[in-house]
Amino acid sequence: AQSVTQPDIHITVSEGASLELRCNYSYGATPYLFWYVQSPGQGLQLLLKYFSGDTLVQGIKGFEAEFKRSQSSFNLRKPSVHWSDAAEYFCAVAAYSSNTGKLIFGQGTTLQVKP
Amino acid sequence: DADVTQTPRNRITKTGKRIMLECSQTKGHDRMYWYRQDPGLGLRLIYYSFDVKDINKGEISDGYSVSRQAQAKFSLSLESAIPNQTALYFCATSDPSGGASNEQFFGPGTRLTVL
Numbered sequence: 001a002q003s004v005t006q007p008d009i010h011i012t013v014s015e016g017a018s019l020e021l022r023c024n025y026s027y028g029a030t031p032y033l034f035w036y037v038q039s040p041g042q043g044l045q046l047l048l049k050y051f052s053g054d055t056l057v058q059g060i061k062g063f064e065a066e067f068k069r070s071q072s073s074f075n076l077r078k079p080s081v082h083w084s085d086a087a088e089y090f091c092a093v094a095a096y097s098s099n100t101g102k103l104i105f106g107q108g109t110t111l112q113v114k115p
Numbered sequence: 116d117a118d119v120t121q122t123p124r125n126r127i128t129k130t131g132k133r134i135m136l137e138c139s140q141t142k143g144h145d146r147m148y149w150y151r152q153d154p155g156l157g158l159r160l161i162y163y164s165f166d167v168k169d170i171n172k173g174e175i176s177d178g179y180s181v182s183r184q185a186q187a188k189f190s191l192s193l194e195s196a197i198p199n200q201t202a203l204y205f206c207a208t209s210d211p212s213g214g215a216s217n218e219q220f221f222g223p224g225t226r227l228t229v230l
Contacts, residue, residue, distance in 0.1 A: 034218070042224075105157040
């Protein structure tokens with residue numbers, strides 16, 4: 001069965017520091033992978049997605065993620081964090097060949113940014 | 116105006132009451148989804164619908180029912196609310212014309228508290 005694991009429930013970084021949020025997935029075939037961000041009191045917004053091709057994908061707000069098939073990972077990175085990046089981040093996976101449209105979400109990582 | 120709207124945004128109710136959460140979208144998407152979000156558990160799929168006549172159970176459908184009144188409207192009902200249904204509920208839509216990309220667009224959420 002598909003699953004997504006975000007090992008870090010809570011991360012705190014200083015403003016201006018680099019960030020990496022981890023995501024591991026379990027799926028036998030080629031997955032579609034997503035990172036969403038949920039700011040306080042708001043819905044989820046798509047940051048970036050990977051379907052195929054270049055394994056390093058660029059997203060909005062200066063985020064990027066790298067797909068590593070050998071490690072079943074899709075980690076999210078940002079070189080310099082801003083205070084406005086404080087939010088909850090969700091990794092999600094969908095079946096490449098599925099027509100169900102279903103996403104499986106990880107548990108989420110809450111990012112706190114110190115001034 | 117928001118593409119995916121949810122009403123109400125907040126609701127407090129008592130055990131045993133019937134509650135309906137509503138979702139409307141102007142994106143013209145055929146697919147709609149209901150999720151619940153609980154701390155530490157991420158988002159879990161309750162129901163999803165491919166069109167007005169196609170309703171499917173998700174992983175945690177017990178205690179919930181849905182109605183797809185039109186392409187743009189998808190309602191979630193709790194027939195007899197219980198305290199462990201206290202959660203943040205999200206509606207989402209997606210457009211299958213993009214293949215199995217499964218990118219979903221989320222509403223702002225409804226925070227439901229069952230006393």
